[in-house]
Amino acid sequence: MLGAGFGGLTFCQHFRHPSARVTLVDRTNHHLFQPLLYQVAASGLSAPDIAQPIRSILRRRNVVVLLDKVVDFDLANKRVLLEMTTQSYDYLVLALGGCTSYFGHPEWEQFAPGLKTLDDALRIRSRVLLAFEKAETVCDPEVRQKLMTIVIVGGGPTGVELAGSFAELARTVLRREFRRIDPGQARIILIEAAPVVLSHLPPDLAQSALRQLRNLGVQVRTSTRVKEIRQGEVELNDGEVIQAENILWAAGVSASPLTQRLGVELDKAGRVKVNADLSLPGHPEVFAIGDLALVLQKNGKPVPGVSPAAMQMARHVARIIDDELTPGAGRAQRSPFKYRDKGTMATIGRSAAVAMIGRLKMSGWFAWLAWLFVHLIFLIGFRNKLFVLMQWTYSYFMYRRSARIITYLPPELDAASRAPR
DSSP states (O other): OBOOSHHHHHHHHHOOOTTOOEEEEESSSEEEOGGGHHHHHTTSSOGGGGEEEHHHHTTTSOEEEEEOOEEEEEGGGTEEEESSOEEEOSSEEEOOOEEEOOTTOGGGGGTSOOOOSHHHHHHHHHHHHHHHHHHTTOOOHHHHHHHTEEEEEOOSHHHHHHHHHHHHIIIIIGGGTOSSSOGGGOEEEEEOSSSSSSTTSOHHHHHHHHHHHHHTTOEEEOSOOEEEEETTEEEETTSOEEEOSEEEEOSOEEEOGGGGGSOSOBOTTSOEEOOTTSEETTEEEEEEOGGGEEOBOTTSOBOOOSHHHHHHHHHHHHHHHHHHHSTTSOOOOOOOOOOOOOOEEEEEETTEEEEEETTEEEETHHHHHHHHHHHHHHSOSHHHHHHHHHHHHHHHHHOOOSOOOOOOOOHHHHHHHHSOO
16 A cells, blocks of 8 residues: 555555555655645644544554655566565555646746645745744835735635635734734735636635635636746736745646556546556556546546545445455456545635535535534544644634744745854
């Protein structure tokens, strides 16, 4: 099992064949609850609130956990090459997740970081908070305005959640704590190439999300493309240049680049074009799940890259392998994977969200309440559930966020802080 995200962890929790030996490999020692990663970036939660040690989660399972990094595959000899060891397998499940895609402009990454890991979230949080601290010390109004401008590229769920959360941070939390600047005057700019934000939702919900963002003070630029990103500025396709101390990228996701080493057909996003049972073409013993797999639904659309889909894929693969390892069961024809859409939702801010569960559409406070409930259910660990609930309650009634610690410094300031005095 490669990867301890939602897919990898779900597989390990549901596959319980007594004679099988399961080895889980991940490059970190923790499972990350990515749907709440933006709240760490926006100072709403602390890093330990949304992460749990993998060994702790699987301590009651017969699973060997290895902290290692995948380097290459030898599918012909059924081996996985890691940085420190080489592992042989009878069955291989790939759940390595995705990475940020800059649509052919990898040079933009240094100026506009994405949000995929805890390190990303902590770095973004520190840079945003540090920008307000700098703004408190400068007198030049243009410099101050740049420091208090955050540009977010991408109007999908991550971009919308980041924009709404940073708008609330500036206008309801930081506004009370500075004396020389007014954080309420901060510019939060969301740029989206499509005509609407959250384009995967029905038009009425997408419009509701747009209204709720603007009510929070977010400047939403739809039907707008980014032409160039440089240090501290974003150039748009109409020639406008926006000066911003913080530029965040939430516009695209691609599969792990390791899929290119599998020697199978990939789509433009690097996802594996798997068989109906989620196995690799020509390799029935190898499965790809989650963001790595391109699976088409009956309507011809790909299964979305969301955590419920990865978990459903993991349970499907676990059943297939368990059936094939059961003595006397024989190798029956594998059943195809069928995705069950349990809905989608995105939070925008305090009592502001949109949700679609089956045919039920919600927006505003009820959608926000549903979002809280669902995320608490899926958050792993009783401690995490309790701490997150307490923090959300505290923030809701007190209009405060306690996780506002600057831990990452830019290289020039970090060097200065280490210099002898």
